[in-house]
Amino acid sequence: MMNKLIDGVEVPLTDFEILEYLQQEQEFIDSQLSDNKKYFLSKINSDDNRIYQDTVGNKSTEYETAEKAATAFKNNNFEGTAPEEVQSWADARMWTARQATEDILRQAAEWRYIANVIRRNRLKAKEDVKRASNVQEVETAMDVWNIFVNSIRNQLGI
Numbered sequence: 562m563m564n565k566l567i568d569g570v571e572v573p574l575t576d577f578e579i580l581e582y583l584q585q586e587q588e589f590i591d592s593q594l595s596d597n598k599k600y601f602l603s604k605i606n607s608d609d610n611r612i613y614q615d616t617v618g619n620k621s622t623e624y625e626t627a628e629k630a631a632t633a634f635k636n637n638n639f640e641g642t643a644p645e646e647v648q649s650w651a652d653a654r655m656w657t658a659r660q661a662t663e664d665i666l667r668q669a670a671e672w673r674y675i676a677n678v679i680r681r682n683r684l685k686a687k688e689d690v691k692r693a694s695n696v697q698e699v700e701t702a703m704d705v706w707n708i709f710v711n712s713i714r715n716q717l718g719i
Contacts, residue, residue: 590696597699601690604703608710609683615719617672624669631665634658675717682709 563579564571574582617624630644643651643658651661686709689702 594693594696594699597696598690598693601699601703601706602687605683605686605690605706608706609679612679612710612713612717612719615714616717624672627665628669631662631669634662635666675713679713682706682713 563574563582565574565578566572613621627646627650630646634641634643634647639659639662642648643662647658647661647665650656650665651658654661654664656664686702686706689705690699693699693702
């Protein structure tokens with residue numbers, strides 16, 4: 562039984578007071594859950610952005626251009642003058658244009674695979690957080706996300 566103190570004397574709460582107290586407690590719990598969800602959804606996006614920033618930085622356009630040039634050169638059976646995006650990599654590595662093309666395309670394929678793994682895990686983590694019905698479920702979803710982030714960062718060497 563729940564009591565209140567009136568003039569130093571414990572008096573039982575009325576059913577209405579108990580209901581009001583329980584509603585306030587539920588509102589607090591709901592608010593806490595909502596705040597946790599907002600924070601963790603933001604953290605997931607922030608972690609995701611940081612992984613991309615630490616691996617590709619501001620060079621995504623450069624890498625995409627190199628991939629397109631390499632693809633075109635390969636589709637042309639490596640004939641003619643290699644595109645600058647390919648030739649610059651070949652010169653830097655002291656490779657043939659064909660070796661540089663194959664390396665650029667291999668790296669691009671690896672990055673696309675990694676990007677899809679990151680996307681899949683990010684989307685799942687966000688949905689798990691949104692679906693959570695209590696703080697513990699939110700924290701469990703975030704534990705899984707944090708393990709993934711640490712793992713992918715280790716694999717990428719960042």
